[in-house]
Amino acid sequence: MKDNNRNWVGKPLPRKEEGRLLRGRGKFADDIKIREMLYLRFVRSPYAHARILKVDTSRAEGLPGVVGTLTGKQIEPLTQPFIEIGPEPCAKIRDFPLAVDKVRYQGEPVAAVLAESPSLADDASELVQVEYEGLDPVVDAEQALKDESILHESAGTNKVWNGVFEYGDVEKAFREAAQIVNIDRLHFHRFSSTPLENNVVIGQWDPKDDHIYYWCNNSFPSFAIQFLAAHLNIPIDRIRVQTFDIGGSFGIKITSYPQMAVCALASKKAGGRPIKWVETRSEHMTASAHGNERTFRDTRVALDQDGVITAITSRHVDDCGAYPRYEPLGCVIWSQVFPGVYRFKNARIDFTQAMTNKCPVGPNRGYSRMQHLWFLERVVDICAHELGIPADQMRLRNYIRPEEFPYTTPNGCVYDSGDYPKMLAIAKNLIGWDEWKKKQAEARKQGRLIGIGIGTTLDSGTNNFGQSQIVNPHAPFSGNSQGANCKLDIYGEVVVAVGSCPQGQGHETTAAQVVADVLNISPDLISVRTGFDTERNVHTGFSGTYASQFAVSGLSAVHGAAQKLKAEMKRLAAFVLETQEDDIEFGRGAQGPELRAQTKGKSINYWGLANIVNVNSAVLPPEMHDITLNCRYIWRAPFKVPDTKKKYGNLTMTYASQLHIAIIEIDRDAFIPRILDYVAVDDCGTVINPAIVEGQVYGATAHGIGAALMETCVYDAVGNMLTSTFSDYTPITAMNMPKVKYGHIETPSPHSYSGAKGMGEGGAAPVHTISAALQDALFSSGIIIGDSFNNADTLFRAMVGREIYQADKLVKLERRA
Amino acid sequence: MYPRAFHYHRAGSLKEAVTMLSQLGEEGKLLAGGQSLIPLMKLRFANPKHLVDLNFVPGISYIKEDKGSLRFGALTRHAEVEYSATAAKIPIIHDCAAGIADVQVRNRGTIGGSIAEADPSGDWATVLSTLDTTIRCLGRKGERTIPLSKFITDAYTTALGPEEIVSEIIVKNPPKGSGGAYLAFKRSAPVYPTASAAVQLRMEGDVCEDAAIALGCVGLTAIKASQAESALRGQKISETTMNAAAEAARAAADPQPDMRGSAEYKRMLVGALVKRAIELAIRRARGEQVEVSHLYA
Ligand SMILES: Cc1cc2nc3c(=O)[nH]c(=O)nc-3n(C[C@H](O)[C@H](O)[C@H](O)COP(=O)(O)OP(=O)(O)OC[C@H]3O[C@@H](n4cnc5c(N)ncnc54)[C@H](O)[C@@H]3O)c2cc1C
Numbered sequence A: 001m002k003d004n005n006r007n008w009v010g011k012p013l014p015r016k017e018e019g020r021l022l023r024g025r026g027k028f029a030d031d032i033k034i035r036e037m038l039y040l041r042f043v044r045s046p047y048a049h050a051r052i053l054k055v056d057t058s059r060a061e062g063l064p065g066v067v068g069t070l071t072g073k074q075i076e077p078l079t080q081p082f083i084e085i086g087p088e089p090c091a092k093i094r095d096f097p098l099a100v101d102k103v104r105y106q107g108e109p110v111a112a113v114l115a116e117s118p119s120l121a122d123d124a125s126e127l128v129q130v131e132y133e134g135l136d137p138v139v140d141a142e143q144a145l146k147d148e149s150i151l152h153e154s155a156g157t158n159k160v161w162n163g164v165f166e167y168g169d170v171e172k173a174f175r176e177a178a179q180i181v182n183i184d185r186l187h188f189h190r191f192s193s194t195p196l197e198n199n200v201v202i203g204q205w206d207p208k209d210d211h212i213y214y215w216c217n218n219s220f221p222s223f224a225i226q227f228l229a230a231h232l233n234i235p236i237d238r239i240r241v242q243t244f245d246i247g248g249s250f251g252i253k254i255t256s257y258p259q260m261a262v263c264a265l266a267s268k269k270a271g272g273r274p275i276k277w278v279e280t281r282s283e284h285m286t287a288s289a290h291g292n293e294r295t296f297r298d299t300r301v302a303l304d305q306d307g308v309i310t311a312i313t314s315r316h317v318d319d320c321g322a323y324p325r326y327e328p329l330g331c332v333i334w335s336q337v338f339p340g341v342y343r344f345k346n347a348r349i350d351f352t353q354a355m356t357n358k359c360p361v362g363p364n365r366g367y368s369r370m371q372h373l374w375f376l377e378r379v380v381d382i383c384a385h386e387l388g389i390p391a392d393q394m395r396l397r398n399y400i401r402p403e404e405f406p407y408t409t410p411n412g413c414v415y416d417s418g419d420y421p422k423m424l425a426i427a428k429n430l431i432g433w434d435e436w437k438k439k440q441a442e443a444r445k446q447g448r449l450i451g452i453g454i455g456t457t458l459d460s461g462t463n464n465f466g467q468s469q470i471v472n473p474h475a476p477f478s479g480n481s482q483g484a485n486c487k488l489d490i491y492g493e494v495v496v497a498v499g500s501c502p503q504g505q506g507h508e509t510t511a512a513q514v515v516a517d518v519l520n521i522s523p524d525l526i527s528v529r530t531g532f533d534t535e536r537n538v539h540t541g542f543s544g545t546y547a548s549q550f551a552v553s554g555l556s557a558v559h560g561a562a563q564k565l566k567a568e569m570k571r572l573a574a575f576v577l578e579t580q581e582d583d584i585e586f587g588r589g590a591q592g593p594e595l596r597a598q599t600k601g602k603s604i605n606y607w608g609l610a611n612i613v614n615v616n617s618a619v620l621p622p623e624m625h626d627i628t629l630n631c632r633y634i635w636r637a638p639f640k641v642p643d644t645k646k647k648y649g650n651l652t653m654t655y656a657s658q659l660h661i662a663i664i665e666i667d668r669d670a671f672i673p674r675i676l677d678y679v680a681v682d683d684c685g686t687v688i689n690p691a692i693v694e695g696q697v698y699g700a701t702a703h704g705i706g707a708a709l710m711e712t713c714v715y716d717a718v719g720n721m722l723t724s725t726f727s728d729y730t731p732i733t734a735m736n737m738p739k740v741k742y743g744h745i746e747t748p749s750p751h752s753y754s755g756a757k758g759m760g761e762g763g764a765a766p767v768h769t770i771s772a773a774l775q776d777a778l779f780s781s782g783i784i785i786g787d788s789f790n791n792a793d794t795l796f797r798a799m800v801g802r803e804i805y806q807a808d809k810l811v812k813l814e815r816r817a
Numbered sequence B: 001m002y003p004r005a006f007h008y009h010r011a012g013s014l015k016e017a018v019t020m021l022s023q024l025g026e027e028g029k030l031l032a033g034g035q036s037l038i039p040l041m042k043l044r045f046a047n048p049k050h051l052v053d054l055n056f057v058p059g060i061s062y063i064k065e066d067k068g069s070l071r072f073g074a075l076t077r078h079a080e081v082e083y084s085a086t087a088a089k090i091p092i093i094h095d096c097a098a099g100i101a102d103v104q105v106r107n108r109g110t111i112g113g114s115i116a117e118a119d120p121s122g123d124w125a126t127v128l129s130t131l132d133t134t135i136r137c138l139g140r141k142g143e144r145t146i147p148l149s150k151f152i153t154d155a156y157t158t159a160l161g162p163e164e165i166v167s168e169i170i171v172k173n174p175p176k177g178s179g180g181a182y183l184a185f186k187r188s189a190p191v192y193p194t195a196s197a198a199v200q201l202r203m204e205g206d207v208c209e210d211a212a213i214a215l216g217c218v219g220l221t222a223i224k225a226s227q228a229e230s231a232l233r234g235q236k237i238s239e240t241t242m243n244a245a246a247e248a249a250r251a252a253a254d255p256q257p258d259m260r261g262s263a264e265y266k267r268m269l270v271g272a273l274v275k276r277a278i279e280l281a282i283r284r285a286r287g288e289q290v291e292v293s294h295l296y297a
Helices: A018-022 A058-062 A072-078 A118-127 A170-176 A221-232 A257-269 A281-287 A330-337 A369-387 A391-398 A420-431 A433-445 A465-471 A507-519 A550-576 A606-615 A690-709 A762-781 A792-799 B014-027 B037-042 B078-082 B091-099 B103-108 B111-117 B123-128 B226-232 B239-252 B263-285
Strands: A038-044 A050-056 A066-071 A109-115 A129-134 A159-167 A179-188 A200-206 A211-216 A239-243 A275-278 A293-303 A309-319 A346-354 A449-463 A481-488 A494-498 A526-528 A584-589 A592-597 A602-605 A630-636 A652-666 A673-683 A740-744 A811-815 B007-010 B028-031 B050-053 B063-066 B069-073 B133-139 B142-147 B152-154 B165-172 B178-186 B195-204 B207-216
Touching: A038 A118, A038 A257, A038 A281, A050 A072, A050 A109, A058 A066, A058 A118, A066 A072, A066 A118, A066 A257, A072 A257, A109 A118, A109 A257, A159 A330, A159 A465, A170 A293, A170 A309, A170 A346, A179 A369, A200 A257, A211 A221, A211 A257, A221 A239, A221 A257, A257 A275, A293 A369, A309 A369, A330 A346, A330 A369, A330 A449, A330 A465, A369 A391, A369 A449, A369 A762, A369 A811, A391 A420, A391 A449, A420 A433, A420 A449, A420 A652, A420 A673, A420 A740, A433 A449, A433 A652, A449 A550, A449 A762, A481 A550, A481 A606, A494 A507, A494 A550, A507 A526, A507 A550, A550 A584, A550 A592, A550 A606, A550 A630, A584 A602, A592 A606, A602 A606, A652 A690, A652 A762, A673 A690, A673 A762, A690 A740, A690 A762, A762 A792, A792 B263, B014 B028, B014 B050, B014 B133, B014 B165, B069 B111, B078 B091, B078 B103, B078 B111, B091 B123, B091 B178, B091 B195, B111 B123, B111 B165, B123 B178, B123 B195, B123 B207, B178 B263, B195 B263, B207 B226, B207 B239, B207 B263, B226 B239, B239 B263
Parallel strands: A038 A275, A211 A239, A309 A346, A494 A526, A673 A740, B007 B050, B028 B050
Antiparallel strands: A038 A109, A050 A129, A066 A109, A159 A346, A179 A293, A179 A811, A200 A211, A200 A275, A293 A309, A449 A652, A481 A494, A481 A630, A584 A592, A592 A602, A652 A673, B063 B069, B069 B165, B133 B142, B133 B165, B178 B195, B195 B207
16 A cells, blocks of 8 residues: 655655745635626624514615625525534524524624625625614523523524433443542633635626636535535536635635525626625624534543543533534534543543524534543543642553554544654653753742643544434435546646645645655646636545545545556556556656656657647557546545444544643733743654644644633623624734744554545644643642633632632542542 | 725825814814724724825924933834834833834834824823823914823823824933833733833832832723822832832722723732832833833733
8 A cells, every 4th residue: 555656755845835825926715806796795793692673775775886785585585594414403493694584693694785896885784774673692502502592493492412422331430430530510612713814705696607606715615515506506516616725714614605605696686797705804703603612511530549541421512603504513523532542441421512692613623623632631630630640640541552553442433543652752852841840849839830731632634424424314424535636738747636625734735745756756847736626527525625634535536546647657658668567667858757668768758648648649549548648536535334323433534643741830920821831742644744744733733822822702691792803812923922842753544545644633732731731830729720711811710719710619539448 | 894985185294284184173083003093994983084194294203302301203103113222211112112012003003193092001101101291282273282191081082172183292301210111911912901010210229219100901091000109109119119019009900801801800910010010110220221021921
């Protein structure tokens, strides 16, 4: 399986895309202008929960330059509600891209206005008058589950999904436990990603051919078109989606299909004129998508006398906001990392998801797994502190051991490879663990609070969509696949196309590296098509860029296509050069790359081969007619459908891991947590491009530190979003970043052709690590860290106000004789 | 969003700006650096019909030393102050300019705009109220000067008449033996502080001869913490006196809870900042060169 020819894969090649992106020559959706284009602005709900009594668009329509308006009432009869992934009763939710009878979160689109210029559209949006009747908002998931105020009457409940994940013999493990730790409540906060580029859609429903054309930055277009085709009652092959350079997505741009739908419907109404919608930052913060919030209740942890965890039971309540959309997939996706990096075999997690009057969630970087991994890391650290076991020792006692890989988890996932103890050793070495322990002890004597925290996490990639059947047995999805095409164009150019839509991950570069090794040529000679285009015909139903998988699914497809092309080139060259195929060598001649007949001393270059097939085909005998030098390959992941009753099966192909250590000091007068030192150690198997991987690690680390200390989506009691600008949300900037020491190991994955593992999401390692370090600093003052978001104010309330995080109230340790 | 449509007028002199304002009446608004006004217009919270642009008026961006005072032209950018050796003679002024938001904001935003905006979180008003500061204003009826303490009357409210303009900000050089420092805690660079403290002291040996302490972001305007000042004035500075000043500052603060922090936290924080700023001010009063940087999350 492994490729032995490695001239390019593994090299820190500068990115092919760098030249244009760094010079400001990237082409983004908002750079595109089309003749006759109109501009769309949404009219949005100021209320979190209200009935719509009346929408009056007449004043807006009277404004010169306004071409039309669109309301929920108008689109309802023209469309089907969006597909619901979940089962009954939530399958009955009627989700339209403009609110019809009710609004369910602040910022929900109620109407749209179309005008000749963006500023006219803004003006018109202010003239649309909407009359509301307020309803009781519910902003807390546990409160929502009481069903006192229902968001979707058609579903009759706010509960989206509930399921129990139970493995092993939990009762026995608790009976035999030497000690049991009870944790009352933990909470993972709602945060988001703040891509530099907001959502952008240009949509045209062209009356000439009854096709819909999109120029946009959706990051999972093959998913979007499945939703759109069903919603808009149009055959899927009549929807063309193109993406270009994308300024970040982090999963948040997966759920822009409702806005895409409105642009198409608006275009139809405007006689086929293209409609452009460019999201503002405030719209993005209030109404694009946020990450999932999760509360962990009544956790019980069974341990033996050495602190080895033998069982965990817990009740998890996930908050998906006002519409499920991509949910309830998150209700199972966390179970890809069911035991985290730990060996415990017995567990019961009762998982429920609820809707609240908040912005719908989307698959935000680290999606659904990071919440669970954070929970497990909190469990490990709380148990370690309660039992007086050092955090590093506690982990070493509980980690899955290197010799146990491939490791089958209690729920049937197969962890491909890893070496957590080695990563810990490297991280400790990089940070200077022993010196910090000494400094910490000295600082304590002076009354200073320094904490040392470890976070170990997983970035599971290339998922088995069959897990959707665990949440809904009728879901028609399983497996995973990706398409690619590799061809020699007429003048011998090597051209590669993939079904991904990169947002800064460097796909052009890594795809070229892979093909360069297959053909033994320089990556400079390979052009990789950028962006996504349904009409390139290299996509499958899973194509897009999300969920840490390009290195596996994307590059496997590219590799497959390149191998196919190589085989055809070899056959053709052997025919032309009148030799055997195994006599053919791929090399470089005076005129560039060529194929040589080693025994004959003859050669033919790429142009020669391409010429024969494309424009000189009469020279080919019929038995060569199947050679096209235009090779499409669909790669399929070797998955089976999981056992949906037992919730058992392999849910992901690769498991990259991250181990971070943070040293944090909390000052005693201002309570500002300061990172004194930080290490990030990464293992994503065989590295395709070390520079790109390192860049992804820094990016994910920054995002995680931001999430841990600065970034939180806050709602007040009636559902007003209080963090709708960057002044309030305060995304992390370079100024807030510590210097990150980077280390890595490579445990090649036996599951991917190259040994690579998907990466990039990073498992929110800093969130776990910072919680751990803060707790380490404060545990002796009776404090555990119960929330994933902590800032100076939080620490003040814990340390001085004693309002939150009090260990004696939240944690109970039972020791058995 | 885009701002609502407005008319744009370019003033050629301050006098002309005054004339324009008086002709435009309530619908007219001055545009200086635009770092407060333009974001508000883009959110459509402010919707002026006419903008009178000061950016092309010659000779109103300067920092001059003159008869024991520093004079700042109204259009002097924060960045010009940050990089001015003249302004650095009063170190607390440099602390202020260098700590406002980020490079982009400092390159555009002006000291005159800041004082005129009277944002309760604005850094300039807090810092300048620890110094002897007067605001020169130009109106239809001519010029007048107003001490800063009488200039800002409430949140976003000043003593300026409808067609009056801030033309200059005059700061008296502090007497010999003085030192000051300005410290803020900010959740990230381009946001206003959670709380801030400006401390300006005159020392003789270990004894504090005079003290001025102002607190930012913990009230509707910068708060002069006079009890905190008394706690230091005439005292030998020690841990005890500093703690007393910090306590008095906490008592003087009147913070509101918001995304930057709870009221209790801000109150506690402002005391901590006062104490740290006193320590820095003393070192500077002794002639030590001390770099001061805000605290960031
Ligand atoms: C992201 C961001 C972060 C910021 N962070 C901080 C911070 O941390 N600390 C801080 O202090 N400031 C901060 N600011 C504000 C910045 O300092 C502004 O520059 C300042 O508040 C206003 O100055 P301006 O020149 O931009 O005024 P403008 O925005 O042009 O005008 C502000 C107001 O003053 C009026 N005005 C302007 N000039 C005059 C004049 N000469 N006479 C009379 N009226 C006048 C205008 O009509 C307007 O009403 C921030 C701004 C931004 C955008």
